[in-house]
Amino acid sequence: MAPPNDAPFTFSRSEKVFTxxxxxxGMLLAALDQTIVATAGPAIQDDLSIPASLYSWITTSYLVASTVMVPLWGKMSDQFGRRKILVTGILVFLAGSFLCGAAWGTVPLILFRAVQGLGSAALFTSAFAVVADLFPPAERGKYQGLFGGVFGLSSVVGPLVGGFITDTFGWHWVFFINLPVGVVALAVIFLRMPALRRPRTAPPKWDLAGVACLVVAVVPLLLALSLGRSHTAPGEAGFSWGSWQVLGLFAVSLVGAVLFVLVEAQADEPLLDLRLFQEKTFALGNATVFVIGAVFLSAFTFLPLFMVNVVGLSATRSGLTIMPLTLGVVAGNVLSGQLASRLGRYKVLMLGALVLLCVGFAVMGFTLSPDSTQATVTAKMVLMGLGMGPTIPLYTLAIQNAVPPRQIGVATSTTTFFRQLGSTVGVALAGVVFASALSHPMQTRTEQEASGTPAEVRSHLGVGMPGVSGEGGEAPVASQGLRMDRATKEAFTQATSSVYRVAIWVTLVALVLTALLPERPLRRGPMPPPPME
Incomplete structure (x- = not known):
């Protein structure tokens, strides 16, 4: 069912439901896989004897492959139709899942995780593009909120499912479980999903030069951000930020980015039409998505460390305590989508969400203390989540509303690309802030707390555990150990607070960009968007 030119698709109710x-x-497959595999990681490492220097590559290979492929899948979905790309993405993802489950060693697992990443990029991109094909902008918000809610809930369900599957059936099944879910998804798609393809007057042209330049621009950048370290421990994969390896990767990435812009400006059918950036909503929207992405993942990454080292929870429980933050994201996501559909406006919701997010970061950054409890941190997490949630559907909605329907796939994939890139950059920079804020206070306070004690007692206190006996007697050593434990809590509190304080300023940048964002009323009828200037 292909409409001419930029006219919207028309579907029956059953076609919309099945689509x-x-x-x-498809999106559930990719979203659940990320959290389930993370939970099974220790069991995988133990069974395959994965060295510490390669363990992070299980995630890095997936992330790099997924990020690079997002723009490619988006362009191809505009050319060949959403159904073909969604089916292809699911098949690639399932092939990668089967190979990961059957992996016999570290290197094969890393390579097969990259195959999974190639497929997952199509699933994320197609999900939001399909919503744009099915519904006019005024109705998209509530459905995009639904997709965001599914993604958020997978973050809650994933660790529980991953732990159960790993403990009951073994880690191989965290990958094999994708196969029956994928078969059901394919059956639904083949049963009633239309092609979602627009007619073309000429066969599509492959922008191979653009693809090559994009790979050169993105892969070295992601590798540099993944491998860069403030401090490298023995056996740990990575290099210092000032090393020639990391600087060389950044240089190659810069060259690739320049070449990509030059090639795309001359291409007959570019991978990314640079003229889209002449549209102010598209340009500012993607810039804001990148900035928000920089703080989005950082808010989740370092909180478990605080819960373990300060609140005193186990590693497993610390992961589950992020559930209020995730549920806040889901609630904000769904609620903002519903409101945008009812109001026909999105900018006021964006600004309100970012103000709430700033308040949430400020509360986390200035009220965390070594005496914080799980209950007090939980309340603060909900506030943060409610501010984060609306940022997922609303900017995608605004950007889709600003481009012609024939370029929905490219526009959606570009937004996903900038969000993923921002998250990677943000986590790397937040890691530098966290490590810098942690190392100096830890060393200073340890020296202060241990000063004046016998040398042999100080050597025991290096581990910061109470009750270690020494020449001065058990009680004095226990007292010093408690003081050392307090010093550790204070150091982790300061480091975690520093991450959130930096996030306040980053969010303020996003707030300024959003204030400059033009707002087009969301179309309620089938009229295509006005032509771009």
Whole structure:
């Protein structure tokens, strides 16, 4: 069912239901896999004897492959139709899942995780593009909020499912479980999902030069951000930020980015039409998505460390305590989508969400203390989540509303690309802030607390554990150990607070960009968007 030119698609109610269900199942596959595999990571490492220097590559290979492929899948979905790309993405993802489950060693697992990443990029991109094909902008918000809610809930369900599967059936099944879910998704798609393809007057042209330049621009950048370290421990994969390896990767990435812009400006059918950036909503929207992405993942990454080292929870419980933050994201996501559909406006919701997010970061950054409890941190997490949630559907909605329907796939994939890139950059920079804020206070306070004690007692206190006996007697050593434990808590509190304080300023940048963002009323009818200037 292909409409001419930029006219919207028209569907029956059953076609909409099955199309949404197929896209939802595809997105659920990719979203659940990330959290389930993370939970099974220790068991995988133990069974395959994965060295510490390679363990992070299980995630890095997936992330790099997924990020690089996002723009490619988006362009191809505009050319060949959403159904073909969604089916292809699911098949690639399932092939990678089967190979990961059957992996016999570290290197094969890393390579097969990259295959999974190639497929997952199509699932994320297609999900939001399909919503744009099915519904006019005024109705998209509530459905995009639904997709965001599924993604958020997978962050809650994933660790529980991953732990159960790993403990009951073994880590191989965290990958094999994708196969029956994928088969159901394919059945739904083949049953009633239309092609979602627009007619073309000429065969599509492959922008191979653009693809090559994009790979050169993105892969070295992601590798540099993944491998860069403030401090490298023995056996740990990575290099210092000032090393020639990291600087060389950044240089190659810069060259690739320049070449990509030059090639795309001359291409007959570019991978990314640079003229889209002439549209102010598209340009500012993607810039804001990148900035928000920089703080989005950082808010989740360092909180478990605080819960373990300050609140005193186990590693497993610390992961589950992020559930209020995730549920806040889901609630904000769904609620903002519903409100945008009812109001026909999105900018006021964006600004309100970012103000709430700033308040949430400020509360976390200035009220965390060594005496914080799980209950007090939970309340603060909900506030942060409610501010984060609306940022997922609303900017995608605004950007889709600003481009012609024939370029929805490219526009959606570009937004996903900038969000993922921002998250990677943000986590790397937040890691530098956290490590810098942690190392100096830890060393200073340890020296202060241990000063004046016998040398042999100070050697025991290096581990910061109470009750270690020494020449001065058990009680004095226990007292010093408690003081050392307090010093550790204070250091982790300061480091975690520093991450959130920096996030305040980053969010303020996003707030300024959003204030400059033009707002087009969300179209309620089938009229295509006005032509771009």
């Amino acid at each position: 949404l269900l197929g896209a939802l199942l």
